[in-house]
Amino acid sequence: MRQSVGTTLSLIVIAATFSQTAFAQAPSRRPKNPPLPAQPAGPSSMAPLNQPVDIPPPPTVNDPMLAPVPAAKNNVGSWEQALEMVRARSTDLRSAYAQVKAAEAQSRISLSGALPTLTGQGFLTYNFLTKDVPTVTGFNPANGQVTTTTFTSPTQGPFVNGSLTAAVPIIAPRTWYSVGTAHRAEDVARLSVEDIKRQIALNVASTLIAVVTQERVVEINRIGFRSALERLELTQRRKALGAATGLDVVRAQQDVESSRATLVTGDEDLRKARESLGLALGVAEPIGVQQSISLNGIEKSAQQACHPANGIEDRADIAAARARVIQTERGIGDANWGYSPTLTAQSTLAATSVDTNQQNPTWNIQAVLTVPFYDGGTRDGQRRLAYAQTDQAEQSLINARRNAEIEVVQARRAVVVATDSRKVAADARQLAAENDRLTRAQYIEGEGTSLELVTAAAALRNADVTLALRDFDLVRARVVSLLALANCPF
Known part of the structure; x- marks a missing residue:
C-alpha cells in the first residue's frame, strides 16, 4: 500500500513539473489544461519513459504575483503609427527642422x-536755444541808410526734414x-x-523590439513562477x-x-522598456505594443x-560632414574677398519745411567707391579662423568615415554573431528541456533528488528567457545592419 501511495504522489509531481515545460513552450497565453483521468496506483501503471503518460492536472495555486503586469494606457499598433507619433512629437526632429x-x-x-536698398528718413526738429542775428539786407545811397533784418539762428521750428536714399551694389x-x-x-x-x-x-525600432521581447520574457517568468508554486504545493x-x-x-x-x-525584476524591466518607448515616441508616459506586432513585422516595416x-559616402551623416567641409572652405574665400573694393550707386532725395x-x-546721384586699406587686422584674423x-571639419569628416566603416562592419558581423548565439540558445534550451524530462523520470523511479528536480526546472526557465533574449538580439542586429548603411526619408 505504501508503494502504491508513493507511486501516485510521484505521478502528481510529474504533472506539476511537466506543466512547466508545456507552458514555457507556449507562444502566448497560458493554455487551460482539461482534466485528465488519473492512473491506477501500482508499479504496473508505469509507462515507458518514451511513451506519453496520463497524469492528473496540476494543483490549483493562487498568488497575487500571478496577475500580469497591467497594460499600458496607450499602445502602438504598427510601425507606421510609431513614425507618426515621432514626426508629431520628437524634439530632436523638430530641432533639426528649426536648424x-x-x-x-x-x-x-x-x-x-x-540687392538694392531703399531707405527713408524723417526728422521733426524744434530748437530751444536760438539767437537773433541781424543781417544787412539793403543800402539806400540817397540817405545812406542801411536796411537790416533779424534772423533767428538756428531756426526755432518746429520744422520737418526728410530724405529718401536708394543704393544699388554694382561691385560687391x-x-x-x-x-x-x-x-x-x-x-x-x-x-x-x-x-x-x-x-x-x-531608436524606435530598438525600443519596439525591446518591449515585445520583454513582454515575452515576463510571460515566461509567470509560467515558471506558476510551475514553481505547483511544485511547492505538491x-x-x-x-x-x-x-x-x-x-x-x-x-x-x-x-x-x-x-x-526573477518575476519582480522582469516586471520592472518591462515598465522601463515601455517608458523608453514613450520617450522615443515623444511622450512622457509608458507606451505599450499591441499583440499584433511581432519582431519580424518590425524588421519588415x-x-x-x-x-x-549605395555606400558610406551616401550615408546622411557622411554627406553632412562633407558638406560642412565645403562650407568652411568657403570661409577662407570669404575672408580673402574682404580685401576687395566695393562700388555702390546711390541716389538721395531730400526736402525740408524751412525756407532757406x-x-x-x-x-x-552718387557713385561710392570703398577701398579697405587697413582694418586693424580683422580680415587677417578671419582668414586664420x-x-x-x-581643418577641424576635415578631421571630423575623416573620423566620421572611419566610425561609419567600423559601424557597418560591426553591424554586419553582429547579425552572424546573433544568429549563432540564437542557435546556441535554442540548443541549450532543448538540452535543458531534455534534462528536465529525464530528471523528472528519475525522480519517479526514486533515483533523483528534489534538488536535482528544482535545479533542472530553474535551468529550463533560464534557457527559455535566454532564448527569448537571443531572438531580440537577432532581430535588433538585423535592423541595425539595415540602418547602418541606409537613409530614412520618412
Missing part, C-alpha cells in the same frame, strides 16, 4: 546684401560670395535632418503523506522565491521605411 529654417533665414540675409564680390556660402549651410542642415531620421528610426502534500522530507519542501520554497525575484545607401532761399527739395575651422 534648416535658421539656415534658410541666414541665406536670405546674405542675399539681401546683393564678398557679398556675392557669402550668398553661396549660406546655401552650403542649408545643405548641411538638410543632411543633418536626414541623419537624425536614421537615428530616430533605429511537495507539501507529499510531506504530509510521508513521501517527502522537510528538506524537499525547503528546496521547493527556495525555487519559488527565486522565481518570484523598418526595411520599407528606409532604403539602403535755396533749392528745395534736392536730388543727387577660417583655416582652423576647415
Whole structure:
C-alpha cells in the first residue's frame, strides 16, 4: 500500500513539473489544461519513459504575483503609427527642422546684401536755444541808410526734414560670395535632418523590439513562477503523506522565491522598456505594443521605411560632414574677398519745411567707391579662423568615415554573431528541456533528488528567457545592419 501511495504522489509531481515545460513552450497565453483521468496506483501503471503518460492536472495555486503586469494606457499598433507619433512629437526632429529654417533665414540675409536698398528718413526738429542775428539786407545811397533784418539762428521750428536714399551694389564680390556660402549651410542642415531620421528610426525600432521581447520574457517568468508554486504545493502534500522530507519542501520554497525575484525584476524591466518607448515616441508616459506586432513585422516595416545607401559616402551623416567641409572652405574665400573694393550707386532725395532761399527739395546721384586699406587686422584674423575651422571639419569628416566603416562592419558581423548565439540558445534550451524530462523520470523511479528536480526546472526557465533574449538580439542586429548603411526619408 505504501508503494502504491508513493507511486501516485510521484505521478502528481510529474504533472506539476511537466506543466512547466508545456507552458514555457507556449507562444502566448497560458493554455487551460482539461482534466485528465488519473492512473491506477501500482508499479504496473508505469509507462515507458518514451511513451506519453496520463497524469492528473496540476494543483490549483493562487498568488497575487500571478496577475500580469497591467497594460499600458496607450499602445502602438504598427510601425507606421510609431513614425507618426515621432514626426508629431520628437524634439530632436523638430530641432533639426528649426536648424534648416535658421539656415534658410541666414541665406536670405546674405542675399539681401546683393540687392538694392531703399531707405527713408524723417526728422521733426524744434530748437530751444536760438539767437537773433541781424543781417544787412539793403543800402539806400540817397540817405545812406542801411536796411537790416533779424534772423533767428538756428531756426526755432518746429520744422520737418526728410530724405529718401536708394543704393544699388554694382561691385560687391564678398557679398556675392557669402550668398553661396549660406546655401552650403542649408545643405548641411538638410543632411543633418536626414541623419537624425536614421537615428530616430533605429531608436524606435530598438525600443519596439525591446518591449515585445520583454513582454515575452515576463510571460515566461509567470509560467515558471506558476510551475514553481505547483511544485511547492505538491511537495507539501507529499510531506504530509510521508513521501517527502522537510528538506524537499525547503528546496521547493527556495525555487519559488527565486522565481518570484526573477518575476519582480522582469516586471520592472518591462515598465522601463515601455517608458523608453514613450520617450522615443515623444511622450512622457509608458507606451505599450499591441499583440499584433511581432519582431519580424518590425524588421519588415523598418526595411520599407528606409532604403539602403549605395555606400558610406551616401550615408546622411557622411554627406553632412562633407558638406560642412565645403562650407568652411568657403570661409577662407570669404575672408580673402574682404580685401576687395566695393562700388555702390546711390541716389538721395531730400526736402525740408524751412525756407532757406535755396533749392528745395534736392536730388543727387552718387557713385561710392570703398577701398579697405587697413582694418586693424580683422580680415587677417578671419582668414586664420577660417583655416582652423576647415581643418577641424576635415578631421571630423575623416573620423566620421572611419566610425561609419567600423559601424557597418560591426553591424554586419553582429547579425552572424546573433544568429549563432540564437542557435546556441535554442540548443541549450532543448538540452535543458531534455534534462528536465529525464530528471523528472528519475525522480519517479526514486533515483533523483528534489534538488536535482528544482535545479533542472530553474535551468529550463533560464534557457527559455535566454532564448527569448537571443531572438531580440537577432532581430535588433538585423535592423541595425539595415540602418547602418541606409537613409530614412520618412
